């Protein structure tokens with residue numbers, strides 16, 4: 001079969017014939033890959049950054065944001081059948097820490113986990129993929145055309161779920177399901193993660209503000225506004241002005257990965273607010289920040305700062321549910337988050353280049 005194969009640590013990446021994976025255990029499922037998203041992680045890998053081949057091999061099939069259709073199931077597979085649409089998760093546990101033993105690989109303590117397409121396991125940019133049904137999430141047929149957004153949606157599901165969990169366990173009078181109702185949530189960075197965050201927050205009843213530096217008439221602010229959010233162009237509006245218009249920001253969902261902006265945002269986080277970071281900034285020159293001012297504010301305003309990466313099985317199920325509700329509520333808006341669909345033979349076009357109107361690029365493998 002064809003696959004996009006990288007020599008980790010180099011920029012050598014090509015479409016190659018590799019051995020087609022086969023069902024090896026009775027609980028394995030084989031999927032025909034339909035499409036696989038490209039994100040910053042793939043581009044970092046392709047530029048010679050963080051990526052590891054499986055043990056004993058020198059190459060890695062990339063790709064972690066997949067969706068597919070089942071073509072074969074092992075004899076003991078219980079919950080899936082041929083023809084079902086589904087998504088494989090990304091991370092596999094280390095097998096010995098407290099979190100992984102409880103199937104919470106996203107919270108692995110040892111760092112010895114593996115990740116398909118990233119760390120020690122082949123990924124999904126290929127015609128077929130096989131894995132245990134334990135790592136498979138069923139997709140309703142109604143969302144099969146946007147199901148490739150499931151994995152990026154899990155990132156915001158985890159960030160928002162953890163923020164709600166913490167807030168409702170420390171603040172009076174709320175439960176996790178209703179905490180966001182009527183709250184003001186600010187999203188920093190309107191890429192796919194930010195826009196999917198806007199969808200989830202709007203579905204939970206929050207008042208959503210999105211901040212970025214793109215023109216207000218471009219596609220990303222437009223999608224935000226169709227979801228009911230308010231766009232702020234950070235080039236035109238100062239944070240002081242933003243604060244005057246929105247004095248109580250309850251939650252900040254950071255999806256920009258820009259350290260300077262992210263530290264500045266502490267100034268507008270409200271009383272008892274929670275700040276969740278999901279962006280991974282590139283290392284650069286040290287920043288000049290007023291540390292004492294930020295620390296004082298976190299203490300005097302009872303604020304929580306939280307980092308969040310990867311996602312649990314529960315977050316995958318919430319992502320599928322929210323994509324279903326989102327597509328029902330905004331049937332023409334949500335599909336626009338997939339801005340480019342590229343046939344696998346032309347993968348090179350998008351892996352090294354990022355076009356200005358890009359939101360989510362996906363590589364298509366089969367119809």
Ligand SMILES: [Zn+2]
Pocket residue numbers: 038039040041042064065152
């Ligand atoms: Zn990704």
Ligand SMILES: [Zn+2]
Pocket residue numbers: 093094095096097098099100101105107108109110111112113
């Ligand atoms: Zn672990």
